[in-house]
Amino acid sequence: MKILTVHTFYQQKGGEDFVFDQENALLKSNVDIRSFTGQNAGGLKGAVLFFFSIWNSSVGTRFKNELRSHNPDVVHIHNLHYALGPIIIYLAKKANKKVVVTLHNFRLICPSGILLHDGSLFLDSVKSDFPWKAVFKGVYRNSVLQTFWLAFVTWFHKQMGTWDLVDKYILLTDAARNLFLESSLKINPDKLIVKPNSGPPSTVAKGPRLPHFMFVGRLTEEKGIVAMLTAFEQTGSYLKIAGTGPLENLVQDFCSRCRNISYMGSLTKEEVLSEISKCSALIFPSIWFEGMPMTIIEAFSTGTPVLASNLGAMSTMIQDGTNGMHFKPNDSGDLCKTIKRWNDLGNEEKAVISKNALDSYEALYTPEINRRKLLEIYNSF
Template sequence: MDQPGEKTIHPNPAGMKVLVIHCAYGHSGGEDSVVREEMELLRNQGVEVQLLGFDNNRHKMRDLLLLPFNFFSYSRVRRACRRFKPDLAHVHNTHFAGSGSVFAALKKSNLPFVATLHNYRLLCPSAILYNNGQLFLDSVNSAFPWKAIREKVYRNSMLLTAWLAIGNKINRAMGLYTLPAKYIVLTSFAKNIFNRSSVSIPDEKIVVKPNFVTDRGSKPATRNSDFLFIGRLTEDKGIPVLLEAFAGSPHRVRIAGDGPLRPMVEKYAKQHANIEYLGHVTPGVAGELLSTASALVFPSNWYEGMPMTIIEAFAAGCPVIASDLGAMHAMITDGVNGKHFNPGEAASLSRALDQWSAMDVHTQSIYGKEARAIYEKLYSPEENARQLMAIYSDTLHPD
């Protein structure tokens, strides 16, 4: 399991000002939530924060054409630096309205900055290293992702994939990816991927800092025997594997979420009494479900960045049964705070469900206590604030 190394805590410089830069996705997703929560965390630490946001839907065609270097975005960043006069900048997503011009503008403004790598877009146009139902790793060590272009890994378009690849290549050639003082990745697994990739980022520039969720408290509750899935209903999230494992199973599962595979989920729910589809649920309802479920099932087929649902489960004292892959491998210790199964294998998931259900309630509760303990140790707002302020201070005052 990931446990970020202890670092010397530097005092928060009085009146620190941080410019946060982020391109919002077309649909609000996990990264957008992380940015909002992290900004609030900084404000609670007494940091003055300003968001420079880019909207990928506002000037879609123009920004797409300027993807290699967006002069409009460059000018916006320069103006924000002059007006706000920040001490440092924290860059999140630059795809695609921001582009590599964000890094260039911060350099021109003589402003130190860090960048969080929420996904693998720096390495592959797919961003998630997944395509056509399987992991796609060919771009990780390639100087140019020819195979990714042929396989149309971005929105099933050869043209769009090629344009992203060209933009990435231009940014690399310009040396833009060497400019951040620090890159923040979410797990040691992600750090290893970037370390062995064709992107030349010095090891000392990559630091591990996980995401966090607000603590709603782990309420003592009587847990039922139902399993729970919360997330987008997509193939890469492992929905077909989940449904196959529970079809005809003696175990019950409640599925919350929405997405392209909703018709498939609804069909299975009608055919199998042990599969219940709840539709989209609010964060509050999701929290209640996590507080009473026997365990969360997380059957994702790709590496993931850092699933917020898993952190939410830990915060609620809910163990997690997940694919033994990527971030899930890093976050979950089999036999401690959850169980692993072989990615993409419904039979393996079925065995894990059987093993879990065969445990007595007391043993299951120990797993839950361990899940809560790891939340408090690694994923709480307090611990995240400590790590983030240390990164900022090291950026402003390098040894």
């Protein structure tokens, strides 16, 4: 079987880029796989790519040549925004190829891509024929003009029927599938398949866990950093923070006045796994729905329970009291209660939840399971 994977790399490499590389590596021993990629850019070049994303003929010419050269059975698309664009879907179907699209975010149903604006959930676009409210708020890059153009590109291809040409959409969680089912896209439910991403090979640390909690991720508003810092300032429980981002100064400020909070800066992937495997539990306070948080999968792969916001992907990945605990999103008071609830557990109870976390990984998120499910999707045509 021949597979052609398609992806636009972001200017700053992120989770979608990692998943694209990971799945290509997983599949190379089973199928004849090649990749067709684009690269987002800043400045004038980025503006031109963004404008022509509605129908990029130059990309189309390159892609047609790749289709003729590789002659794939299936075209699997990860990210088209914005350097490649939806012309990829149209040309793949014109060439009678089966098309699979992984929906890593919510860009097709809201220009924000994350269903969050000004620190609050923003769901007005989900069921709108055209997301005018999102446009006027400038939910994409705080720009009315850029938000309008991104919304128009999505709307234009909805009118053209481009999104209906896709044979299968891969959603990462049941929560995401439900959102797309409720949206104005009106995608055939039979086309929406849930397949999680996979994590690294399991690495469970030997010996007792340390009593501190751990946060790993971008230091941004949507990650719930403020509520997390406020909660730990109140509880006195120890928290280690790893990552970088625009709220780094705020984190440093809390560290300077709270001896129980420490900042580790940026860590390598190996260091992240090592640190997560030693902590009592991972804190995941995100205030947006998330796609498929790799940090949670990494925690499960080390048998580390997760205390997370009861929202979106986290509400389905984590079962309260089984492989972790939930708290109300963006609610420092409820996070304090959950931290106390965790700390009040005995060692045996914590060990059971830790084992359940590892069991969750082995049942759903191993590389082998991911490979098998991908091949099942490809072979279903």
